[in-house]
Amino acid sequence: MPKKKSLQVEEPADVKAEVKEEAKADLREALDNIVTEEGIIGYILKGPTSATVDLKDPSSIIDYAVFSSAAFESSDSLSHLFALGKIHRVVLEGKDIKVLCMTVDDQRLSVFMEKNVDHNSINKKLTQS
């Protein structure tokens, strides 16, 4: 008896785009909530064509943006060298500040926070958004 072929329904391109836009909106909403939390310094969300920056100290935007970019570049390189596969998150700790970096779809997100902030809870909030 021939097997029944499973029905495959392909989402139209406009539906996919709509879902993506919804996810982006959810992410921005989560970030807006996170940025009000104690110890959070701000974030940089960089897409292929645009970037959203929300930092408490605007004078350090360039420094943070350069560091964020270097962090993604370096972790990509290390991940490739040591065959880590897809990167879920990168945590960088300095003497004063901690940074949580992650890629959400085609956007690169860096959340800057004080060292005493629990980055795991921030990560959870962002991945659930």
Added chain:
Amino acid sequence: MNEEVYAIAVESALAEIQNTCKGIDWSFVFTKDATVISGNKDRATGPEIAKSVTSFKNLTEKSTAIGGLDQLWINGDSGNVYISSIDDTYFISGTSKKADIDSIRSITNVVFPTIKRVVENVSDSIGKVSPTPSKPLPSKTIEEKTMEVEEREEKALTEQEEVKKPEDTKELKDSPSQQLIVDELGGLFVRADTVQVDSEVLKQWSTLLNVKEVNEVDIETFSGKKAECKVKTISDSKAEGKGLIRIPDKTCKLLGLQKGELVRVKPIAKEK
């Protein structure tokens, strides 16, 4: 600082850390100027490591925004990479996905810096050791410890120690002794009773003792265990000039020695 000695000691320390902390698959240490000091041989060599070190160096240069980079944790699909800054060096390790992050952090932030400082101090002291005769250890203590050890050691070593010396052979009271670093010697054709030492050291000993050649040495560990072995010059040119004594695996086990440890070596010369 004697860099080669330091590298060997760090390598041993890293191996021990890996044995203790099961989550760590590999690890190595590099300096802030991107020079790899020591680590897992298969990981710490090759152009790829140089690339990763350079990439990380670029990141540290841009880390003034966060007050300098202390730690970096990359969480990937197939595992993690953890880098920690310790004084002027970086410790990098590859861990499994299910590794215990807290224990790895405590090892790298507490245990490793301690080991590193001890290793540096030991390495400094080795660098200052001269090939001239050093102060002998209190003979009473050595004798007491040796008696205890001889009872416990395996038959082979005991037999080896109990072999009567020819009448014309005796250990000179003022024989020069030297602290050397243990390197394990393995292989099918390796004789358990023969160790290897730098040809330069053997030459110095024969000159100091005024004998044609030195064929036997007395090895004493810092825990008081002693063994007499035949001695030859180091056969591997890569291991020459590093202040090493290459001891067969079996003898290392009998003496409770591990690679990188220090031993006191004294020549046994035949009187003319």
